[in-house]
Amino acid sequence: MYGNAYIETDGSKVHSIIADEDPIKLALFEARIAAGDKIEPKDWMPKEYRKQLIRMIEQHGHSEIIGSLPEGTWITRAPGFRRKLALMAKVQDEVGHAQLLYSAAETLGKSREDMTNDLINGKSKYSNVFNYPAPTWADSAIIAWLIDAGAIVNQLANSKGSYGPYCRALERICAEESFHLKYGHDNVVFLATGTPIQRQMVQNALHRWWEPIMHFFGPPDKSSQHSEILMRWKLKMGSNDSMRQTFLAMYVPKIWDLGLTLPDPNLRKNEESGFWEYTEPNWEVFKQVINGNGPCNKERLAVRRMAEEKGRWVRKALMNQGAMYVSPLS
Amino acid sequence: MIIQSLDPRISRARLDDQSCDGQLSEHEHFETFEVFQQVKRGTHHQHVGSLHAPNPEMAILFAKEQYCRRGKSVNLWVVKTSDVFVTDYEDADIFETTEDKKYRDPEAYKVMDRINAYKARLNP
Numbered sequence: 001m002y003g004n005a006y007i008e009t010d011g012s013k014v015h016s017i018i019a020d021e022d023p024i025k026l027a028l029f030e031a032r033i034a035a036g037d038k039i040e041p042k043d044w045m046p047k048e049y050r051k052q053l054i055r056m057i058e059q060h061g062h063s064e065i066i067g068s069l070p071e072g073t074w075i076t077r078a079p080g081f082r083r084k085l086a087l088m089a090k091v092q093d094e095v096g097h098a099q100l101l102y103s104a105a106e107t108l109g110k111s112r113e114d115m116t117n118d119l120i121n122g123k124s125k126y127s128n129v130f131n132y133p134a135p136t137w138a139d140s141a142i143i144a145w146l147i148d149a150g151a152i153v154n155q156l157a158n159s160k161g162s163y164g165p166y167c168r169a170l171e172r173i174c175a176e177e178s179f180h181l182k183y184g185h186d187n188v189v190f191l192a193t194g195t196p197i198q199r200q201m202v203q204n205a206l207h208r209w210w211e212p213i214m215h216f217f218g219p220p221d222k223s224s225q226h227s228e229i230l231m232r233w234k235l236k237m238g239s240n241d242s243m244r245q246t247f248l249a250m251y252v253p254k255i256w257d258l259g260l261t262l263p264d265p266n267l268r269k270n271e272e273s274g275f276w277e278y279t280e281p282n283w284e285v286f287k288q289v290i291n292g293n294g295p296c297n298k299e300r301l302a303v304r305r306m307a308e309e310k311g312r313w314v315r316k317a318l319m320n321q322g323a324m325y326v327s328p329l330s
Numbered sequence: 331m332i333i334q335s336l337d338p339r340i341s342r343a344r345l346d347d348q349s350c351d352g353q354l355s356e357h358e359h360f361e362t363f364e365v366f367q368q369v370k371r372g373t374h375h376q377h378v379g380s381l382h383a384p385n386p387e388m389a390i391l392f393a394k395e396q397y398c399r400r401g402k403s404v405n406l407w408v409v410k411t412s413d414v415f416v417t418d419y420e421d422a423d424i425f426e427t428t429e430d431k432k433y434r435d436p437e438a439y440k441v442m443d444r445i446n447a448y449k450a451r452l453n454p
Contacts, residue, residue: 040419042418042419043419073336073337073340076339089399092395092399093399096395096396096399099381099382099396100379100396103362103379103380103381103382106362111356111359112359112382113353113354113355113356113358113359116354116359117353117354121353133336134336135336168379169379172379176399176400298333298347299333299335299340299345299347301347302333302345302346302347303340303345305345306343306345308354312358315358315359315360315384318360318384318385318388319358319360319384320360320361320384320385324361324412325356325360325361325362326361326362326410326411326412327362327411328362328364328379328380328411329364329380329411329414329416330377330379330380
């Protein structure tokens with residue numbers, strides 16, 4: 001479950017990003033990508049490509065781990081045994097996705113321990129949406145339907161990217177996410193077509209989640225030379241705004257179809273341009289949440305630290321002292 | 331500060347929002363294994379990914395959880411990544427002439443033209 005990479009740039013121009021790269025190797029690398037070929041772990045790659053990929057895949061892995069926490073909260077209280085089983089399966093999938101992604105990031109030279117350290121020390125980022133609480137069962141339904149829907153939009157695009165291990169992980173992930181989406185939709189439809197109280201509950205949850213969902217795809221595009229090169233290298237497969245448009249086009253009609261409302265009076269499809277118009281969400285809130293000041297950031301990291309600390313003795317007991325670490329093959 | 335959560339289990343754990351009892355040291359997450367899955371008897375084992383495990387027995391257990399949650403599987407192999415010998419992508423030119431060796435393919439042998447020509451010669 002992941003929106004879009006929060007790629008940080010120092011505003012540097014393309015020529016300074018690739019200034020000290022070997023021009024011949026760079027040309028071969030770019031020709032390979034332009035031809036639709038994939039880059040594999042031991043291939044030569046520009047430093048900036050490696051750096052941005054590690055950041056992207058690592059953020060994605062962290063988002064899967066942290067994303068399982070607000071949903072995991074509902075396992076013990078899921079209404080009915082079948083939903084409990086399904087939710088456990090979904091949460092296990094999310095944690096499994098993190099494993100796949102961490103392995104892909106490791107092929108680029110960052111160790112799993114470094115990634116975990118950077119997460120629990122608050123150095124790495126993850127998707128903004130997981131820093132909000134899920135106060136009712138309907139919130140968990142909205143997460144499973146719409147957050148996973150947003151994630152699929154992003155992940156399908158990124159699975160066509162240029163780095164082999166990331167693409168392979170994403171293909172497996174997308175196949176599993178389709179169950180999450182159907183499961184989430186089923187839960188939302190059940191509540192929306194249920195009693196007035198159930199309907200009100202899902203309506204309230206939808207209003208709570210709308211701003212975080214609009215934030216999910218990242219800030220509006222500013223065309224910069226930097227993002228052009230990331231597109232050329234097929235690191236970024238779609239702009240934040242185009243991912244948001246795809247999501248709105250697919251899911252707003254489904255939401256309205258259930259007679260539910262969204263808290264944006266300006267949200268409508270412009271029939272002439274084909275684009276969806278909306279009120280920009282408050283991007284200052286987004287910045288605050290991403291940088292650690294959302295309602296649940298501290299809780300999420302504290303729970304992740306607890307898992308790491310309380311699991312340490314088990315790992316130590318299993319440790320094979322003579323073992324030699326090698327980063328995964330692909 | 332102690333974390334207060336909507337989830338009573340988290341509140342009961344009395345987690346400190348600052349605590350961090352040190353960094354993970356390198357390789358505390360074990361070595362890596364490559365996983366090969368066979369989905370049906372009679373088919374090849376296929377590489378499906380990798381994982382971290384302290385020993386082969388645990389690697390099989392994790393592989394089952396990680397790669398066999400859906401669909402059918404009949405068999406699993408795990409191999410230590412460090413035991414896999416690989417070619418270098420930079421040496422991919424060793425495979426380059428393979429496609430030119432058409433004489434290895436059945437399509438390279440077209441006898442019917444010759445047979446028909448022969449028959450035409452016999453019975454003009």
